[in-house]
Amino acid sequence: MEMKFETAMLRSYFIAGTQDIKDERPLEEVLKQALEAGITAFQYREKGPTSLTGSQKLELGQRLKVLCADYQIPFIVDDDVDLAIKTRADGIHVGQKDERVTSVIDQVGNQMFVGLSCDTPDQIQVANQIAGISYIGSGPVFPTGSKADADPVIGVDGLAQLVKVSKLPVVAIGGITEDNITELPKTGVAGTSVISMIAQSDDIFRTVKTMNQTFSD
Template sequence: MGMKFEAGMLRAYFIAGTQDVKDKNKTLQEIAKQAMEAGITAFQYREKGPGSLSGTARDEMAADLREMCSDYEIPFIVDDDVDLAVKTNADGIHVGQKDERVGKVISQVGNSMFVGLSCDTKEQVNIANNIDGISYLGSGPVFPTGSKADADPVIGVDGLAALVKVSKLPVVAIGGITEENIVELPKTGVAGVSVISMIAQSDDIFRSVKVMNKTFQE
């Protein structure tokens, strides 16, 4: 059994894969380790898109990151890949609306890991409210983002607040979040923020993570 889900895990949630490392002098492991050292509350391995790893290289990277998360006692979450999640003994798995159907994922991972689901509309949130076995929702993109080629239309701060209002589950914001605009998010009622480039391309990871944790203090 992996780590039990708690809403506090969503406070400073870092999502990354090798494709998000733009500085060729850094490795994903180095960036992730710094982020963990700085106090992120969850890490999601999302290896997708041009330049991403596959096969053995991806499995080895996942195993490395998994071990790091265990050392820092934060949940290791895998994006959308049940086989990899099972192989790495992940704490959680995150599923998108376009990925494998969440019901199927829940039946596959059962009680061994928690499940997060991306929901960007009220209809999607209402459906999620009635599914047993989901722990949290990821909603966005709140702001325009460069990290996902297939990003959906921006929902904005008000759109995010409206989703939080109807959700029975804790919500983590995603999409285009920066150290400047993050201050607009606590009032929406989200439990925290998930970011890719705000950490992966930060010039000071300690500062960036500190901003996340301070903005969403218990």
Template sequence: MMGLPFESGMLRSYFIAGTQDIKDKHKTLEEVVKQALEAGITAFQYREKGPTSLTGDAKAKMAQTLRELCADYQVPFIVDDDVALAVQTNADGVHVGQKDERVTQVLKEIGETMFVGLSCDTKAQIEIANQTVGISYIGSGPVYPTGSKADADPVIGVDSLANLVKASQLPVVAIGGITEENIQELPKTGVAGTAVISMIAQSEDVFRTVKTMNTTFEK
């Protein structure tokens, strides 16, 4: 079964989260994702990584719940670096990092059933992506220092981001350390939107945060 076809507008307000990102003990991941969907996010990526994250059946169950939530709102559900889980939940997309399973292998495994995003933070990586048929979009960063990823790469900054966008034949979504203040610097780089973890997961006002993302990158 085919999921939602990829379009670059999906990158405008792209929320990434797993249970490890919900720091407020009174909220569940499911509640935060539902709120973000109601607020108007354009994509959701389930990224369950870290020492406290779910594994096995609990992870599969959570993925299925979030998958159904996204389907209710007609928002693409993307799985981070887990092709088996993406297939099992009939996800719309799968996101692959440079350190994860090779993107060519992922493309072979999923065929035409879902779209694929790839993390690229150097020009060389972008050039390889340009030559790889089947990738739909690029995630580039971290643009700013970030505390959400223990394994984050060195910060690339706004100017380098603009150069990567120029080099890329695919739409690029910016990631890493983005806040409601610094997001204003990003439209001029040419990115299609921003992907955030803590900006939404730890927001005191998810509606305001998502609105800021969407209005910064109006169609």
């Protein structure tokens, strides 16, 4: 039974891989806390010099998928069609520098929904013409330390412009904190996707509650 995409899934969207957990806790433990706290989506993004590969990456992905399924929250894989299919992911997220989104849509068919990163109005205009994309991830809104290859910061105004151009719901990403998240609802985004805001939070329940309250209907 595949999970249908809903815009509400973008409200509090947690992205993480083992490289994002800076203490001794296993990723599963952090994810379980985030699920308990009320995140609306999880993306498994295992990237970087210390990240898992091969069977370790697959086995962890399978365990994380089961956890998400227990809470009926979508399990999304970052840019790895093979892993997404093997873990029976609910969605896959593709970046502009990754495999072309049209080829990903062809490969996953109706098995899962597809998200695409877009940081310029031109990229969004292209995405508007492609059938099979469910949502857009836009940013970085603020300066970020989580991604070594992050694009230039677009700011709150830049984000608002992208939302205006997009026919699809947009989730904000990049440098979002409990202090600056309140600037985002006015842009028209559906929610925020964060790595360190949850992965390095001193109180995951408080953090996720802040995310959900900021974007409550």
